[in-house]
Every structure is written in C-alpha cells, then in structure tokens.
Amino acid sequence: MLLYPHILNALLVAGLVVYVSLRALPRHGNIPPLRRPALWLLLALIAQLLLGVSAYVVRVVQGINESQPTSSLVAVTVAHLAVGALILALAMILTIQGYRHTGDPATVISPRRRREVATA
Numbered sequence: 001m002l003l004y005p006h007i008l009n010a011l012l013v014a015g016l017v018v019y020v021s022l023r024a025l026p027r028h029g030n031i032p033p034l035r036r037p038a039l040w041l042l043l044a045l046i047a048q049l050l051l052g053v054s055a056y057v058v059r060v061v062q063g064i065n066e067s068q069p070t071s072s073l074v075a076v077t078v079a080h081l082a083v084g085a086l087i088l089a090l091a092m093i094l095t096i097q098g099y100r101h102t103g104d105p106a107t108v109i110s111p112r113r114r115r116e117v118a119t120a
C-alpha cells in the first residue's frame with residue numbers, strides 16, 4: 001500500500017466526514033437515527049486519525065529495522081483496520097437514515113406509507 005497517497009486520501013475522507021456530520025447534527029440533531037450515526041462517525045474519525053498516526057509511527061518510524069511485526073504494530077494496525085470498517089458501516093447507516101428521514105417521501109417509502117404520511 002502506498003502510504004502518502006493513503007494519508008492524502010485520509011485527509012479528504014476526514015474533511016467529508018466532518019462536513020456531513022456537522023451538517024447532520026445541527027439540522028437534524030432532533031432525529032435520533034440521524035444524530036447517533038453522525039456523532040459516532042465523528043468519534044470514530046478522531047479514533048481513526050489517532051490510530052493512523054500510531055500505525056505510521058510503529059510501522060515506519062519504530063518498526064523500520066524489525067525483522068517481523070511487533071505486537072504493538074499488530075494491535076494498532078488491526079484496530080486501525082477495524083475502525084476503518086466501522087467508519088464505512090456508519091457512513092452507510094447515516095446515508096440510509098438520511099434518505100429515510102429527509103429524502104423525498106415519494107421515492108423512499110412504499111405507496112401505502114406514502115398515503116399515511118400525506119394524510120398525517
């Protein structure tokens with residue numbers, strides 16, 4: 001894996017996550033299915049950036065002369081991968097909930113529920 005493009009992409013992703021979360025929280029913070037993933041996304045991003053920097057330090061700075069991966073390298077990189085997967089899952093949940101709660105009802109809910117919404 002090329003590390004410097006990865007770090008550049010990570011900064012781009014971080015910017016997008018902050019943008020989406022900070023739009024969702026003030027505008028739709030009163031809707032728990034939107035507030036929860038937006039909040040967790042921000043927290044997971046902070047954890048991911050810290051784990052990324054740690055992964056960089058243990059692999060590139062400390063681990064440069066190691067003949068095999070150290071246990072701290074394994075722990076940090078596994079955690080970094082797992083939180084990356086969590087960020088993907090949270091982004092999907094926020095997207096789905098975003099369509100459910102703020103999208104045009106005509107395109108996202110069944111005709112039966114659409115009638116309920118229209119008459120509510």
Ligand code: HEM
Binds near residue numbers: 001003056
């Ligand atoms: C939104 C932020 C980030 C996400 C979603 C993310 C995701 C990932 C993923 C999925 C991998 C595994 C890739 C593979 O094995 O091919 C990885 C590896 C890595 N990332 Fe990140 N990353 C992020 C931020 C960062 C940052 C900011 C740094 C460093 C400053 C960083 C440093 C690394 C390093 C050193 C590895 C290699 C770990 C290893 O296999 O030893 N990451 N990252």
